[in-house]
Amino acid sequence: xxxxxxxxxxxxxxxxxxxxxxxxxxxxxxxxxxxxxxxxxxxxxxxxxxxxxxxxxxxxxxxxxxxxxxxxxxxxxxxxxxxxxxxxxxxxxxxxxxxxxxxxxxxxxxxxxxxxxxxxxxxxxxxxxxxxxxxxxxxxxxxxxxxxxxxxxxxxxxxxxxxxxxxxxxxxxxxxxxxxxxxxxxxxxxxxxxxxxxxxxxxxxxxxxxxxxxxxxxxxxxxxxxxxxxxxxxxxxxxxxxxxxxxxxxxxxxxxxxxxxxxxxxxxxxxxxxxxxxxxxxxxxxxxxxxxxxxxxxxxxxxxxxxxxxxxxxxxxxxxxxxxxxxxxxxxxxxxxxxxxxxxxxxxxxxxxxxxxxxxxxxxxxxxxxxxxxxxxxxxxxxxxxxxxxxxxxxxxxxxxxxxxxxxxxxxxxxxxxxxxxxxxxxxxxxxxxxxxxxxxxxxxxxxxxxxxxxxxxxxxxxxxxxxxxxxxxxxxxxxxxxxxxxxxxxxxxxxxxxxxxxxxxxxxxxxxxxxxxxxxxxxxxxxxxxx
Numbered sequence: 346x347x348x349x350x351x352x353x354x355x356x357x358x359x360x361x362x363x364x365x366x367x368x369x370x371x372x373x374x375x376x377x378x379x380x381x382x383x384x385x386x387x388x389x390x391x392x393x394x395x396x397x398x399x400x401x402x403x404x405x406x407x408x409x410x411x412x413x414x415x416x417x418x419x420x421x422x423x424x425x426x427x428x429x430x431x432x433x434x435x436x437x438x439x440x441x442x443x444x445x446x447x448x449x450x451x452x453x454x455x456x457x458x459x460x461x462x463x464x465x466x467x468x469x470x471x472x473x474x475x476x477x478x479x480x481x482x483x484x485x486x487x488x489x490x491x492x493x494x495x496x497x498x499x500x501x502x503x504x505x506x507x508x509x510x511x512x513x514x515x516x517x518x519x520x521x522x523x524x525x526x527x528x529x530x531x532x533x534x535x536x537x538x539x540x541x542x543x544x545x546x547x548x549x550x551x552x553x554x555x556x557x558x559x560x561x562x563x564x565x566x567x568x569x570x571x572x573x574x575x576x577x578x579x580x581x582x583x584x585x586x587x588x589x590x591x592x593x594x595x596x597x598x599x600x601x602x603x604x605x606x607x608x609x610x611x612x613x614x615x616x617x618x619x620x621x622x623x624x625x626x627x628x629x630x631x632x633x634x635x636x637x638x639x640x641x642x643x644x645x646x647x648x649x650x651x652x653x654x655x656x657x658x659x660x661x662x663x664x665x666x667x668x669x670x671x672x673x674x675x676x677x678x679x680x681x682x683x684x685x686x687x688x689x690x691x692x693x694x695x696x697x698x699x700x701x702x703x704x705x706x707x708x709x710x711x712x713x714x715x716x717x718x719x720x721x722x723x724x725x726x727x728x729x730x731x732x733x734x735x736x737x738x739x740x741x742x743x744x745x746x747x748x749x750x751x752x753x754x755x756x757x758x759x760x761x762x763x764x765x766x767x768x769x770x771x772x773x774x775x776x777x778x779x780x781x782x783x784x785x786x787x788x789x790x791x792x793x794x795x796x797x798x799x800x801x802x803x804x805x806x807x808x809x810x811x812x813x814x815x816x817x818x819x820x821x822x823x824x825x826x827x828x829x830x831x832x833x834x835x836x837x838x839x840x841x842x843x844x845x846x847x848x849x850x851x852x853x854x855x856x857x858x859x860x861x862x863x864x865x866x867x868x869x870x871x872x873x874x875x876x877x
């Protein structure tokens with residue numbers, strides 16, 4: 346079971362990784378090795394699939410792996426001519442067969458119907474080391490009764506081999522386990538389910554590959570968020586037992602989400618050729634959590650924090666940012682923005698006239714900070730991480746071209762109430778205070794005007810987040826929300842969410858950890874007259 350971290354488009358790198366694994370499998374005298382779905386191209390390759398040269402390169406690379414096979418059969422994910430999502434069955438330097446994925450998901454983050462054709466034709470089995478094996482690809486396992494796996498069972502399959510690129514969201518492993526259990530029971534045969542790991546833009550793949558016995562007993566489980574090459578012996582005498590015993594633990598819910606966020610940052614930074622990141626450290630809880638995630642993803646020596654106090658920044662926020670940086674062991678510097686702020690105010694005064702500070706003045710401060718962060722990106726080559734959370738993203742409580750300016754939104758799919766919980770997890774995991782308690786307990790504030798608090802503009806996050814979850818993640822209409830929540834609050838929040846669509850469309854990608862994130866999951870029109 347080769348649970349690997351592939352990179353989309355890095356065909357040569359993906360093939361080299363598979364060849365290394367194949368050599369180890371031959372040394373271990375394995376009968377068969379399963380690589381993830383589209384392991385040659387990486388998943389999801391998106392519009393790279395529209396380039397004929399890309400398809401040709403992926404087939405050439407597949408053939409390189411095929412030629413290196415000997416007695417160990419390899420199940421390799423690739424894209425075949427005519428645009429099919431396929432599993433190649435190869436051994437002794439030749440293709441034994443090709444299975445074409447039959448069910449193409451076209452919901453949530455999936456666009457497979459845009460690119461691929463459905464596999465058709467008769468179902469068949471492949472003889473591997475004297476065992477009749479059924480082969481299938483990812484979504485095929487989610488179709489019951491008359492689906493490919495059940496039909497393979499009816500043909501007499503003794504073992505089912507299923508390769509996957511199944512993206513993560515919180516608790517996803519439970520759904521997968523139940524699906525694989527149902528397919529094993531229908532087929533009357535053990536199912537080997539291999540998933541990939543790693544980050545790809547906003548998607549994270551958590552691995553959690555498994556072997557399910559014919560009786561629905563979980564026999565083996567690989568770790569979450571880690572590459573693994575695990576050799577298992579599956580008994581086909583009816584017991585379905587696996588040796589040696591391999592049962593990696595499941596993370597608790599907070600650890601699971603946190604590790605997904607770390608994986609997303611690590612792979613986005615490294616796969617895009619960066620080594621270091623820069624973060625605006627305000628002394629608030631969002632930037633503190635982002636900094637902690639970045640350190641776990643990249644190492645403290647690759648994380649740089651910048652405090653950019655304004656005339657409104659409190660002393661405790663400045664000191665909290667400094668304490669956090671010291672506890673994390675990261676590079677830390679202070680660049681006051683008052684000179685730039687004062688210059689902008691003076692520059693704009695002839696056009697704006699005499700007036701008290703307003704939202705324009707507040708947004709100026711945020712945009713100055715964005716300029717400073719991006720200057721470090723240009724000068725030092727440090728990738729800028731943004732610090733906005735999902736609650737703020739939903740209602741537009743952030744500054745376009747200000748705190749939204751950056752390359753990757755680390756916690757853009759994490760509600761504010763979850764930010765607090767994950768911050769406490771960071772401290773519990775470390776066994777000491779990393780994020781200062783004062784940061785966790787103080788009232789949230791953007792500090793863009795005197796004595797500003799988030800609750801001046803928004804309801805308490807404990808009230809706000811359940812409304813947002815229902816409207817954004819569960820797709821409830823305003824009328825449905827009115828049956829559950831305060832009508833005035835619903836009308837206000839729904840209006841804010843709808844009006845902020847143009848801002849979200851211009852925000853950077855970020856790690857998806859929920860069933861519906863802003864980005865690939867939720868594609869609302871900006872110009873939208875539907876207000877019900």
